[in-house]
Amino acid sequence: MTLDFKHSQAAHCENGVTSNLLRYYGVDVSEAVIFGISSGLFFAYLPFLKVNGLPITSFRPLPGMIFQRTATNLGIKVYRKKFRNKEDSMAALDKALDAGIPVGLQVGVFNLTYFPKPYRFHFNAHNIVVFGKENGHYIISDPVMETVESLSYEELLRVRWARGALEPKGQMYYPLKVPAKIDVAPAIRKGIKKNCRDMLTIPVPLFGIKGIRYLSKKIKKWPEQLGDNKAALYLGQLIRMQEEVGTGGAGFRFIYAAFLQEAAAILHNNRLLDISQAMTDTGDRWRDFAVIAGRIIKKRSGEGESYAILSNILAEIAERERAVFSELKKFIP
């Protein structure tokens, strides 16, 4: 039994799952618009929280927020459940599939057999949709994969019960009740408004624009403070978060620019096109940052390519993004 579900690839798993699930219920909203509605753009630098001895940098809000905020802003009721027992979580999935419901699942990627091996770390906030079961194999729409995949009962159980940080505990979710008429425009306004707040006004200097400025100040001291090797490891971690599968490039900045472009058409406001262009420009600067960082990691940096230059680029990005969100804030009072 396989449901008539359309698998579309997306840059980011949670955007993709949300967009694909909503389309099944006749709500056709692109990945970029989902990202904008859910205020997906973010920046956080958390030097006190370390994974494998490297500080955490994030370009997005906490996992689960994108689906939750999209549903809230569009007035969609959501079913969401975590489990105590492994077999129960599988039985609940089968039951939903039998009832004709494609199911969103949170999974760990370490044991995700179809995933490219170099990307299989203990990361537990990946999202997929199961939309069928054939000969004991579950049919899977994983938004970062080009084609439809499948997993056996044991393989799926294993990834639903990955352990460690952000463990899924078999979590499953799907839209419960979708209103007959969806109005995207107000949801877009709400999403932009919240994103302005997140980027401009969180009163802790680790988040949003302030976080980028903070990192800009810290990064130039890394070689001296940490030594060249450790500094390069810090840099590598940063680039992985910024560019790895799922960001659409430049730490989600290009997806956000794509969102602003679509928003301009939906809200009939050409001013947003200029802001989208400015967002693209900051994305290009994030890419410049990654190019230089990559050369430093490989110890192939040329004259003038140093942590001090990276620091300057970040300071410039912070200023550009401050300008972008200040403009957006004027636009949505």
Place this chain on the structure above:
Amino acid sequence: MKKDQVPQDDANLLEGRTRDVCYAVDEKGNYVQVLSTGWEPKSVALLQAWKEINAQVDEAVHLVKTEKASPLAFFMAKCMFDVKLLSDYTDIPKRKIKSHLDPEQFNHLDEATLMKYAEAFNITPDELVNWQKQTDSPPGSGGKS
């Protein structure tokens, strides 16, 4: 980023299983999705992470071979488990796991405990004990096991 500038630097890190969706602007300035096989700075950063992991595996191999650590140390390095994560997966207390890293203690483990560890690493108890038979090479190791 322009559509025709989307990098296609394939370092085989996606193993031909998929490509990345990137967002870029077309000739008219409209955003489109473009598939990318990879990008050099990104590959450099990912391979750097694997180089670290592989160095830890090499160190573990040395420790296990010289009987300074049990095969647990090898699989923990290879599968990127720290004691906390292994404890989460097996429900074996961290203190006990630390003691099982001692080859002497490890050799006296019962079947049930070996089974728990093997399950966490997704191998058989036999493979756990005969750890040297593991021949698959980790990413970024250039084929050496």
